[in-house]
Amino acid sequence: MDKTVFKNILQILIILIFNSFLAQQSPKKLTETKVVNDTIPKKDTIIVKKEALEDVFETKADTERRDFPKKMIYLIKNAQIKYQDMQIDADYISIDEAKSTVYARGKQDSLGKIIELVQVTQAGKKYETTDFSYNTKTKQAIAYNARTEESEGVIVAQKTKKYNDSVYVMRRADFTTDDYFIKKKDTVADYKLRASHIKMVKGKNGSSLVTGPVQMYIEEVPTPLVMPFAILPFSQKRSAGILIPSFGEREDVGFFLNGIGYYQPIGEHFDLKVLADIYTKGSWNLRPEMNYLKKYRYSGNFSADIGTTIRGIKGLDDYSKTGTYRIAWRHSQDAKSNPFLTFSASVDVTSQTFYNNTVNNAYILNESVLRTSQNSTLSLTKRFLKLPATITGTASYSQNFSTGLADLRLPQMNVAINQFYLFGSKTGVRSGLLENITVNTGLNLTNFVSTGEGELFTKAMWDKMQTGLKNNITIGTNTTIAKYFTFSLGANIDNALTTKTLTRFYDPLQNKVVDQVNKKVAGYSTFSTTASIQTQLYGQANFKKGAAIEAIRHMMSPSIGFTYSPDFGEPGFGYFRNFSDANGAITPYSIFDGGIVGAPTSGMVGALGFNIGNNIEMKVKSKSDSTGIKKVKLFESLNITGNYNFAAKTHPWSIISINGQTSLFDNKLSVNTSLTLDPYRTVFAPGEEIGVRTEEFGAFSVQGFNVQLSYPLSSELFGEKTDYAKKYKQKGEIRNENYYFDDDNYAHFDQAWTLNVNANYAYSKTTARTPNRLASIGLDGSIKLTPFWNITGSTHYDMVTRELAYTRIGFSRDQRSFTINFNWVPFGQYKVYDFFIGIKANILSDALKYKDRSFTSPNPPF
Numbered sequence: 060m061d062k063t064v065f066k067n068i069l070q071i072l073i074i075l076i077f078n079s080f081l082a083q084q085s086p087k088k089l090t091e092t093k094v095v096n097d098t099i100p101k102k103d104t105i106i107v108k109k110e111a112l113e114d115v116f117e118t119k120a121d122t123e124r125r126d127f128p129k130k131m132i133y134l135i136k137n138a139q140i141k142y143q144d145m146q147i148d149a150d151y152i153s154i155d156e157a158k159s160t161v162y163a164r165g166k167q168d169s170l171g172k173i174i175e176l177v178q179v180t181q182a183g184k185k186y187e188t189t190d191f192s193y194n195t196k197t198k199q200a201i202a203y204n205a206r207t208e209e210s211e212g213v214i215v216a217q218k219t220k221k222y223n224d225s226v227y228v229m230r231r232a233d234f235t236t237d238d239y240f241i242k243k244k245d246t247v248a249d250y251k252l253r254a255s256h257i258k259m260v261k262g263k264n265g266s267s268l269v270t271g272p273v274q275m276y277i278e279e280v281p282t283p284l285v286m287p288f289a290i291l292p293f294s295q296k297r298s299a300g301i302l303i304p305s306f307g308e309r310e311d312v313g314f315f316l317n318g319i320g321y322y323q324p325i326g327e328h329f330d331l332k333v334l335a336d337i338y339t340k341g342s343w344n345l346r347p348e349m350n351y352l353k354k355y356r357y358s359g360n361f362s363a364d365i366g367t368t369i370r371g372i373k374g375l376d377d378y379s380k381t382g383t384y385r386i387a388w389r390h391s392q393d394a395k396s397n398p399f400l401t402f403s404a405s406v407d408v409t410s411q412t413f414y415n416n417t418v419n420n421a422y423i424l425n426e427s428v429l430r431t432s433q434n435s436t437l438s439l440t441k442r443f444l445k446l447p448a449t450i451t452g453t454a455s456y457s458q459n460f461s462t463g464l465a466d467l468r469l470p471q472m473n474v475a476i477n478q479f480y481l482f483g484s485k486t487g488v489r490s491g492l493l494e495n496i497t498v499n500t501g502l503n504l505t506n507f508v509s510t511g512e513g514e515l516f517t518k519a520m521w522d523k524m525q526t527g528l529k530n531n532i533t534i535g536t537n538t539t540i541a542k543y544f545t546f547s548l549g550a551n552i553d554n555a556l557t558t559k560t561l562t563r564f565y566d567p568l569q570n571k572v573v574d575q576v577n578k579k580v581a582g583y584s585t586f587s588t589t590a591s592i593q594t595q596l597y598g599q600a601n602f603k604k605g606a607a608i609e610a611i612r613h614m615m616s617p618s619i620g621f622t623y624s625p626d627f628g629e630p631g632f633g634y635f636r637n638f639s640d641a642n643g644a645i646t647p648y649s650i651f652d653g654g655i656v657g658a659p660t661s662g663m664v665g666a667l668g669f670n671i672g673n674n675i676e677m678k679v680k681s682k683s684d685s686t687g688i689k690k691v692k693l694f695e696s697l698n699i700t701g702n703y704n705f706a707a708k709t710h711p712w713s714i715i716s717i718n719g720q721t722s723l724f725d726n727k728l729s730v731n732t733s734l735t736l737d738p739y740r741t742v743f744a745p746g747e748e749i750g751v752r753t754e755e756f757g758a759f760s761v762q763g764f765n766v767q768l769s770y771p772l773s774s775e776l777f778g779e780k781t782d783y784a785k786k787y788k789q790k791g792e793i794r795n796e797n798y799y800f801d802d803d804n805y806a807h808f809d810q811a812w813t814l815n816v817n818a819n820y821a822y823s824k825t826t827a828r829t830p831n832r833l834a835s836i837g838l839d840g841s842i843k844l845t846p847f848w849n850i851t852g853s854t855h856y857d858m859v860t861r862e863l864a865y866t867r868i869g870f871s872r873d874q875r876s877f878t879i880n881f882n883w884v885p886f887g888q889y890k891v892y893d894f895f896i897g898i899k900a901n902i903l904s905d906a907l908k909y910k911d912r913s914f915t916s917p918n919p920p921f
Contacts (some may be wrong), residue, residue: 105820116154117141130156131457138163147191148178163191176206182224184208190351198223205229206691209259209266211234212291216257227259233276234291236898237876242887244768249875250896251276267292269315275896277874284896299323305880309420310445311370313340317420317893320346328353336418341369344383344418359390359404368416381416385409399442406435408456409513411463415888423889424882426865433458466509475501481534492548494537503529507655523576527655530554540592548619549589556582557658563648573641574653583634583651585627585659591620607687609678616672621665622702628661635661666701666713696720709754710740714762728770735763743828750826764822772814772840797846834858847873 118141120134132154134140139148140161150166165188166175176187179202188205200221207214207227213236216229233251235241240248254270268291275284286301304319320334329351336344345365352358364385371377390404413430422428435456441450453472457466480489481496489495508524535549562575596615602608628635629645636644651658671692681689701715717734740758741750787799787807798806817837823829839853849871855864863886871879876899883892 083864083910115142118152118154120152132156141780142195145179145181145193147193149191150175150177154510159194159196161193161195165189173204174202188219207259209268211238211241214239214259214268215258222861225261227261229257229259232257232270239875247279248900249278251875254289265292281565282896296766302332303896303898305420305893307420307891307893309338310890312338312342312368314338314416315418315420318346336366336420338369338418339767341367342418343367346419354394355393357390357392359388360385364409364413364417364419366418368418369667381412383410383413385413385418399444401440403438404436406437406456407433408435409433409458411458411460414460420891420893422424423884424893426867428889429865431459431461432832433460447479449475449477451475463511464509465512465515466507467515468505468507470504470506472504473501474503490538492536492538492546492769495538499531499533499535500533502529505529505655508752525655526558528556529656544592544594547589547591547833550586551588552584552586554582554584555651556580557651557654557656559654560650561648561652561654562650563636563652565638565640570641572638581650583632583659585624586623587622587664589620589622591618592723593618605680607680609680611677611693612674614674616674618670618672620668623741624660624664626661626663626706627659632659634659662708662723663706664704666702666704669700671699673697691723692726694719694721710739710752712756714738715759726772727776728768730766730768732766733763734765736760738763741826748828750828751827760824761822762824766818766820768816768818770816772816774810774812808846810843812840812842814838832859835864 115685118132118134118139120138121136122134124133124135125381126133127132134152134154136150138150138152139146140152140154142161147161147163149163151164151737154160155164163177163179163794165173165177168174173189176189177191179186179188184207186205186207188202190203191200191205192202198221202219202221203217203482205214205216205219207216207219210236214229214232214234216232218230219232220228222228226352231253233248233253234257235248235251237245237250239245247603252270252273254273258269260267260269265335268289270289270291271287273286274290275282283306284303288301290300292300295422300322302318302320302322304316306316308312308314315336315338317336318334319337320332322330322332324330327348332348332350334348336342336346340831344364346362346364348360348362349359350358362385364383366383368379368381368383369786370379386406386408389402390402390672392403394401394403399417414422414430417423417428436613439452440449441451444541453467453471453473453843455466455471459465468906476499478497478499480494481498482493484494503801505527506524507527508520510523512815514520530553532554533549534551535547537545537547540546550875558577558578558580560581562577564573565571566573591615596617597616598613601612602610628649635647635649637647640646647661649658649661657806675693675694677691677693678688681687697717697719699715699717702713704713715736715738719732719737721730722728723730736759737752738756738759740753741760742753743750787801789804791798791800791806798808800806815838817839819833819835819837821833822830835855835857837853837855841849841851843849849870851869852867854866856862857864866884866886868883868885870879872879878897879895879901880895883891884890887897
C-alpha cells in the first residue's frame with residue numbers, strides 16, 4: 060500500500076516538474092498545450108473523409124433506379140440532372156458514385172442509332188452530343204459526336220475531351236460558319252474546315268481554335284485547299300491567321316496558287332501581310348504588305364512585289380527568266396490633324412518590264428498590264444495663318460514603259476501667292492476696270508532629268524540633271540459695258556532661269572545634227588497681252604402647242620479677243636541662234652529648246668481670236684412627265700474656236716477646232732466629239748507621203764476627227780420593275796434564296812442586268828497622205844442568273860485590226876457563308892483563269908483573310 064501511494068506521488072511530481080520545464084522553455088507552447096488538454100487529445104481526433112461531390116445532384120426522370128451494392132443511379136427517359144453550373148438532359152443517364160462519374164446518352168431508335176442528342180449546358184454555353192461522360196472530381200469530360208457552338212460558328216467533333224474550363228481537345232472535327240447548318244435548317248453544311256485535331260482555348264477576352272492540317276470541304280466534296288495549320292480567333296480584336304489563296308492556270312507560267320500567306324497584327328497601329336504566288340513552271344513572287352493607321356492623324360501602307368518569271372523550257376529558244384520588282388507606298392493625312400502642314404505620298408516604282416512579266420494575276424484582271432506609263436509623287440504643303448502664301452514641295456518619278464525612259468523631278472518647290480486685288484474698293488462693291496484688277500503670281504523651282512532605268516542615281520544622271528527657276532505674273536480685270544457685254548483685259552509675264560543651254564550644229568563626220576548641252580546659267584523673259592469682249596445671245600423657236608416638238612431654244616456665247624506678243628526670235632533678245640544644216644540652209648533654234656523651263660516663241664503674234672459657244676435644247680411632248688413637257692438637250696456644248704494672226708508672214712489662219720458634247724435618251728447616251736479643219740490646201744508630189752501646206756485658202760480639209768460614245772443599258776430601261784409581292788401570293792425559300800411562286804409553283808425573281816457600251820473612233824491626217832484610224836467597241840456588263848449567282852464580263856473589239864483585245868469573264872456565287880469567284884481571260888498575251896473562295900463570317904475576317912481585308916477598312920478597332 061505504501062509503495063503504491065509513493066509511486067503515485069512520484070508520478071505526480073514528475074508531471075509537475077516536466078510542466079514547469081515546458082513553461083520555462085516556451086510560454087507559447089504552454090498555451091497551445093493547454094488548449095489541447097482542454098479539448099480532445101490529438102490521438103483521439105476524428106478525421107472526416109472528404110465527400111466525392113462538392114454539391115448535391117438534382118435529378119429527375121420518368122424512371123429512376125438505384126443499385127446500392129454497386130453505388131449506381133440510373134435515370135431513364137426524360138432524364139435530367141443539375142450539378143453546380145451544369146445541366147444535362149438526355150434519354151439515359153447513369154451516375155457512378157464510386158468512380159464519381161456521370162454518363163449520358165441520347166435517344167436511340169430500334170437499330171441503336173441516336174435520334175435525339177444529349178443536351179449539355181454549362182456556364183451558359185450549350186453543347187449537343189450523342190454520348191457524354193463527366194468526372195465530378197477532376198471536372199474532365201469526354202463527348203462523342205459533340206456539336207459545339209462558338210460565336211458565329213459550330214464545331215462537330217468525333218471525340219471531344221474537356222481538360223478544364225479553358226482547354227478542349229477534339230479529334231476529327233469539322234468547323235463551319237454556315238448559318239443554316241447552325242440553326243439546323245440544313246443537315247449538311249455548305250462548307251466546312253476539317254482537321255484531324257483541334258485544340259480550343261478559352262480566355263477572358265475570347266477563345267480561339269488551333270488546328271493541325273486542315274482541308275476545306277464544299278457540300279461534302281473535298282477541295283485542294285489544304286493548310287498546314289490554322290488559328291481561328293473568336294474575338295473582336297485583330298488576330299493572326301493564314302490567308303486563303305486563289306488557284307488556277309496561266310498559259311505561259313502554269314498552274315498556280317496566288318495570294319497564299321499569313322496575316323499578323325503588330326500593336327495597335329500596324330498590321331503585316333506576307334503573300335506568295337507560286338507557279339508549277341518555277342515562277343514565284345513574294346508580296347509583303349504593311350498597313351498603318353493612327354486615328355484622326357494619318358493612314359497608309361507599304362507593299363512590294365519581288366519575284367522571278369520563268370517562261371518556256373530550259374535549254375530551248377523560248378526559255379526566259381526575268382526578275383521583277385515593284386515598290387509602292389501610299390500615305391494620306393487627315394485634313395483635321397494639321398491644316399497648315401500636310402504630307403501625302405503615292406509612290407509606285409517598278410522594273411521596266413514588270414507588267415509584261417508579272418506573276419501577280421491581280422494586275423491582269425484589273426487591266427494594269429495594259430499600262431504604258433506610271434507616276435509617283437511625294438508632296439509636302441505648308442500654309443500660313445497670316446501670310447497669303449502656300450509653299451508646296453514635291454518629288455515625282457514618271458516611268459514610260461514604251462520608251463524605257465524615266466522623268467525624275469527632285470526636288471520641286473512651288474510658292475503660290477494668293478490672288479489679290481491691286482486697288483481697293485471705294486464703295487465696298489467693286490466696279491470698273493481699276494477696282495477689278497487682280498494679280499496672280501508664284502515661283503517654281505524644279506530639278507529635272509530624263510534618264511534610263513540603269514542610270515538612276517548614277518553620276519551620268521546627275522550630269523544630265525537640269526535646274527530651272529520660273530516666275531509667272533498674271534494680271535487681269537473685267538467690267539460690264541452696255542449691260543450685255545463683258546470686257547476683259549489681261550497680261551501675262553514669264554521670267555525663267557536655267558542652268559543649261561543648247562548649242563546646235565551639223566556634224567559632217569557623223570552626218571547628223573548634234574545638240575550640245577552647255578552648263579551655263581541663262582534666262583529669258585516673255586510677255587503677252589489680251590483684250591476680249593463676250594456676251595450671251597438667246598433665241599427660241601416656238602411651234603404649235605401640243606405638237607411633238609413645242610419649242611427649240613438656242614443660247615450662243617460668242618467672244619472675240621485680241622492677243623499681242625513681240626517676236627522673241629529677234630537677235631536683240633538673244634534667245635535664238637542659227638545653224639547651217641546638211642544642205643547649208645540657215646535654220647534658227649532656241650538655246651532653251653528641250654530645257655526644263657521651256658522656250659520662248661519666235662515670231663510676232665497679233666492675233667484676233669474667236670470662240671463661239673452654243674447650247675441647244677428643245678421641249679418635246681412627254682406622257683411620263685407630270686407637266687406633259689420634257690426638255691431634251693441636243694447639244695450641251697458646241698464650241699468653235701480659231702484665230703487670225705495679222706503679224707504672221709505665212710498661214711495667218713489657224714486650225715479651226717470644233718468640240719461638241721451632248722447626252723441623249725434621258726441622258727443615257729453620252730456623246731463627245733471633236734473636229735479639226737485646216738483652211739489651207741496641202742499638195743503631194745508624186746510618190747511622196749508627206750505633203751506641203753500651201754497658202755491656198757478655202758480647202759478646210761479634215762485633219763482630225765474623234766467621237767466617243769457611251770451608253771449604259773440595263774433591265775430597267777426595257778420594262779418596268781415587277782412588284783413580285785403584289786403579283787404573286789406565295790413566297791418561299793430555297794436554301795438561302797428567296798423566291799416568289801406562281802400558281803403552278805414556278806419560281807420568279809428579278810434578273811437584273813447591266814451592259815455598258817463604249818465606242819471610239821479617231822481619225823488623224825495632218826500633212827500625211829495616209830491617215831491614221833482607230834476604231835474600237837467596248838462592252839462591260841453583268842447579269843444575275845439568280846439572286847446570288849452573278850456573271851460579269853468585259854471585252855474590246857478593234858474594228859481596224861478586226862481582233863478581240865482584252866477580254867475578261869467573271870462568275871461569282873454567294874454560297875450562304877462563303878463566296879466563290881472565278882475569273883477568266885481567254886484572249887491576249889495573258890491567258891489565265893483564277894478561282895477563289897472567300898469566307899464571309901466576321902470571326903474569320905482575320906484568321907482566314909481574303910482579298911484585301913485589313914484594319915484600314917471602315918471601322919478600325921482604334
